[in-house]
Amino acid sequence: MLSRVAERLYWSARYLERVENTARLVSVYDDLLFDLPKNIEVSWYNLIEILSGEELFEQRYKVKDERNVVKFLLADDTNFNSMLSSLKMVKENIRTTRDAVPRETWELINELDLYAQQNIKQGINRSGRHDFLNTIIEGCQKIIGLFAGAMRRDSGWHFLIMGRYLERADMGTRILDAAVSLMLQSEPEARIQLGQVTWSKVLKSQSAYLDYRRTVRTSINGAKATTFLMNDLCFPRSLAYCLGQIGEAATKLPRAGLITAQVDKLLEFDYPINSSEDLDEDFHNHLNDIQIAIIEINHQITENWFHFRQGDAA
Amino acid sequence: MEKLTSHYQSADFFDELIDDKGTARSPAKQLLGYLDSLSEDELEKRRLTAEATIQEMGISFTVYTEEGNIDRAWPFDIVPRTIEASDWKIAEAGLKQRLTALNLFINDLYHDQNVIKDGIIPEHIIKDSKNFRPECVGVSPAYGVWAHICGTDLVRDENGDFFVLEDNLRVPSGVSYMLENRAITKRVLPELFENESILPVDSYTSQLFDTLASLSPRDIENPEIVVLTPGIYNSAYFEHAFLAQQMGAELVEGSDLFVDSDDCVYMKTIDGPERVDVIYRRIDDLFIDPEAFDPESVLGVAGLMRAWRAGNVALANAPGAGVADDKVVYAYVPAIIRYYLNEEPILNNVETFLCDDPEQRAYVLANLDKLVVKPANESGGYGMLVGPHSTKKEQALFAELITKNPRNYIAQPTLRLSTAPTLISKGVLEPRHLDLRPFILQAKDTYVTTGGLTRVAMKKGSLVVNSSQGGGSKDTWIVETKGQ
DSSP states (O other): OBHHHHHHHHHHHHHHHHHHHHHHHHHHHHHHHHHSOTTOOOOTHHHHHHTTOHHHHHHHOSOOSHHHHHHHHHTOSSSTTSHHHHHHHHHHHHHTSGGGSOTHHHHHHHHHHHHHHHHHHHHHSHHHHHHHHHHHHHHHHHHHHHHHHHOOSSHHHHHHHHHHHHHHHHHHHHHHHHHHHHHHHSOHHHHHHHHHHHHHHHHHHTTOHHHHHHHHOSOOOHHHHHHHHHHOSSOTTSHHHHHHHHHHHHHTSSSOHHHHHHHHHHHHOOOOOOSGGGSSHHHHHHHHHHHHHHHHHHHHHIIIIISOOGGGOO | OOOTTTTOOOTTSOBSSBOTTSOBOGGGHHHHHHHHHSOHHHHHHHHHHHHHHHHHHTOEEEEEETTEEEEEEOOEEEEEEEEEHHHHHHHHHHHHHHHHHHHHHHHHHTTTOHHHHTTSSOHHHHHTOTTOOGGGTTOOOGGGOSOOEEEEEEEEOTTOOEEEEEEEOSSOOOHHHHHHHHHHHHHHSHHHHHHSOBOOOTTHHHHHHHHHHTTOSSOOSSOOEEEEOOOTTSTTHHHHHHHHHHHTOEEEOGGGEEEOTTSOEEEEETTEEEEOOEEEEOSOHHHHOTTTSOTTOOSSOTTHHHHHHTTSSEEESOTTGGGGGSHHHHHHHHHHHHHHHOSOOSSEEOOOEETTSHHHHHHHHHTTTTEEEEETTOOTTTTOEEGGGOOHHHHHHHHHHHHHOGGGEEEEEOOOOOEEEEEEETTEEEEEEEEEEOEEEESSSEEEOSSOEEEEOOSTTOOOOOGGGTOEEEEEEEEOOTTO
16 A cells, blocks of 8 residues: 555544544533533633644634634634544545545545535534534544445555544543543532533543443443543443554554554553542643653654655665 | 427537437437426436536546636536447547557657658658657557557537547546546436447446556566556546546555666555556656656656666556647648558548648638637647637737747638537527547557547537536437347
């Protein structure tokens, strides 16, 4: 497989996952606002912080309100991480690797991109937002489903897997971090009230609610939800699962050593969370370290397979 | 209910589907009968289906504009153009004959140049040709074939006879649209495919694959074949990707390849370098190798010509094949056919005046308002003068251009291009001019597409069919009607 094609497949998967996760994130916040007691203030601006978009946001907007935040995350074309920008990147990457993915991929991504562009107003206005975001998430899943059902498990597939799960691990830890920050910011007496709602939304945002119920079998609290989302080996959106997928995909490719070593190191790391008190500043720093390690894995993937060194030649 | 075709009239032109008495020609009978049976609304529904299909399939081409490159949906008319299979057989034989002769001619030019020595074509025509490549002299590509893929433009005159308008031997495009047009039409008019004998077109990509594979310099079972594209901003990128995908070949850009010290071409893969055997290049000669040609070019691969000359990689089309693409050479093709094959040309050329010849030039200069003037080596319909539609000022400009550089211009009478019914607005069929670009493959064997790409001038009365100039297209049906 061409290094360039491998790189573009990897990035199409990352951007596709980013589209889905951005939609999930906005959706869960939207939902959260309906359920929170009136006296608790939740700022939409948290979302900008989760996604490290403060600087760019503040260049563009004066008011940190819902409309601006949602617009920035979904529609803004100066924000290269916005949903529409990410979709455009999926499209561009697929466009240049159409010969390496199932034929229908191109049609599906076009459909999704057209839909998103034509209906973006629905996403920005609260009334149509839920349906809009749902359709976007479904559109992403359709493409992932097509890959799963129609693609050979060759190198291209492994690069898609690495891209998808790296992005998912990145976003997953950001969402956890957001919830932790939200809790830390609130008054201790509000935390109990807030915790129930927040953590069940976090689980729902990851489609993890039912699996949590079935496997953890206790009421929802921060420590248990976080443990599930970090450590569960079978749930496809947990950090451990994502890292496992990256490591496994890497071993199917040549010269995987550095990447698998890095992944194994991360997987071995055990951060004990016994009660919700443990979700403190230290834990926040721990998540930060994981984020840095994820960035490092991305860097190694790039070096290992995408930057061709002519010295390797015959 | 009034019939769709009842008011249709194609004035003084040969209409592909309906004769001058208003009767459907035999290959179009079932088609027109069927279209007449549809209500206006139903027909409109089909048109919208086509539009949606094109959008969904992402069939597009890129147009260069001042505001940047725009990716446009492929302009398509749902009414197919029909040709009788027995008529097509003749055109097909003519095309095979023409390409066989042209390849013998190109090979001769880069070796002994007997065609010049024997006085068939004047030496200075070749010497001054922009597309003659001295770098290619003495190279012997497999089977003596240089132009492996050719798109020859055919038109029909007022009597319905086929004429060759031009040969495109450099990097002809359009074949993917031919295939996609058929795919769309199958979705839009599925009923007709059940009852009619419409010859299939979809073997092209496997023929192309076989043609390319037969060029491999290494005698191995699975030669590495790649399609070399200038990248996504090229107007034909859609096609490059389409062909690579359909052939299961790697779609590469210049930066994916390199030539090593062993003069072999390699591609950069995740496993390390992998040897490349055949390159179907969709980049013009002068950009394929910065080492041999334009050092500024970033599209190509340094050392590619070295590898090709050493016989370590096959290039399709071979560099230098474009020498026969020259519109001045075009004028000599009938003579070329007689010279190499000792046969009469099956397909005629359009009458052509060479501005290089003083007598013919005088005629051209005196009749600029009636003629079409074309530069010898442009493509895409650029730099032309269409006499009857031109202003005095434009004619004066061309008079000057021709006088300054007569070798670079030819002129042809304005053609009375055939027309076909085209759906212009809801329920309205009007005649529009069209041409046809069949594709001819040649290596060990010769193959001609079933029909080709029909391009339509969408503006009323216009003769310009190029998609870069706002033309559209139609599916082309070769229909068997005899012996039923």
